[in-house]
Amino acid sequence: MLTTKLNTLPLFFSLPLAAVLARPNPAGPNGPKPLELQPSRVVLHDAHWTGGNTCDPGLCRAYRSPTDGGHDLSTLLTFTYPPDFNGKTCWLEFATPSVSQGGLVDVFTQWSPVNTCPSAANNRDRDLGRMSVPWGGGKATWIETYNGGSYMTAPGPCTGKPGAVEGFEVVGVGDFVNITWMQLPGMGLRVLYLT
């Protein structure tokens, strides 16, 4: 697989390849512009056993540090699919603002979305894949996929029944990572879709 070889290449080789692998619009440059679905709930998860969850945190983070005493932070996002989502094509896109540091994140599914606070669990399920987040913000690129085939890492059939909810978790990878964003139009983790 090209994506596997990518990681064995030096960074200066992998960057242009990563750009080629990015699929900004699967319908082609002249195809219909994808629409985006924003999460219906955003929760900041502190992995420390005393940490717990904060609903609607404003600033979302994927944070890990060897000096934070175990208070690593991830962000849980619930998507509620509108009633007319049958037959649509969906995938995930993640973008950060210019103030954000870069690094790697893994995107997990949740076995059940977290929508209420106070609460503690993150309900982590499958690791869908790893994204490279550019320093100084911009659109992240999938560099590996893991336990979902191409589910949500590339355009494919939208999940679930109309009105279904689905939760994802954005988790920092590495010894130190501090990726920050607000969920706004064109920003953060969104489900992009074609009708």
Ligand SMILES: *[C@@H]1O[C@H](CO)[C@@H](O)[C@H](O)[C@H]1NC(C)=O
């Ligand atoms: C993490 O990023 C936020 C927002 O950019 C910043 O305020 C904070 O100082 C950063 N923390 C570290 C440890 O780099």
